[in-house]
Amino acid sequence: MPDFEELRAFLREVRIAHHIRGRIRLKVEAAAVSIDFPRERAQVFQSLLDHIPGVRSVQVNLLARSCTVQYDPALIPERAWSDLLDGRVSDAAAILERILRDTYVEIGNAKP
Template sequence: MLSFDELRGYLVHIRIAHHIHGRIRLKLVADYESVVRQGRQARQFKSILDRTPGVHSIRVNLLARSCSVEYDPQVIPAEAWSDFLAGIESPAAATLEQVLREIYGEIMHEKL
């Protein structure tokens, strides 16, 4: 299993396709070979998001290479998504990253 920082490195392949208050659609922008290689990493990201406080649901569309996330904007600020994906150091992105790191740590601990 990859480390959180290795997983975070794959975010360069993810773009925000659409974002409204409480719902964001993320799009994988990579070629087919990259998608096949990164399928495992995508499952790891999904398992982290599934357990993230404030995330209500996740819908994955493999054919469209997209993922819709419904979330509580009072728990996860809307700007956290764009800042985190762009690597912008902001309080909102730091909060989201901290929560994701904690969930990742819990998942890793359970697998031991």
């Protein structure tokens, strides 16, 4: 399993395609997808999203290089997604990053 900082590097290749309160569609930039694309990072990212408190569902579309996340905006602030992906320092981004880190540790500890 890649470490969290490798996963953070993968997030630099993700952009927001569409966002309404409680639902966001994320897209991996085409330049990041190649024959040697680190699929393990994408799989860890999907698993991470599946386990985040406040995430209701995750639907992945491999052909479109996108995933749609339905989430509870009471637990994950709406601005958190854009702030985190754009590298903006904000309270909202800090909340989402903390949730991601905590969930990442839980997933890592759960694996034998």
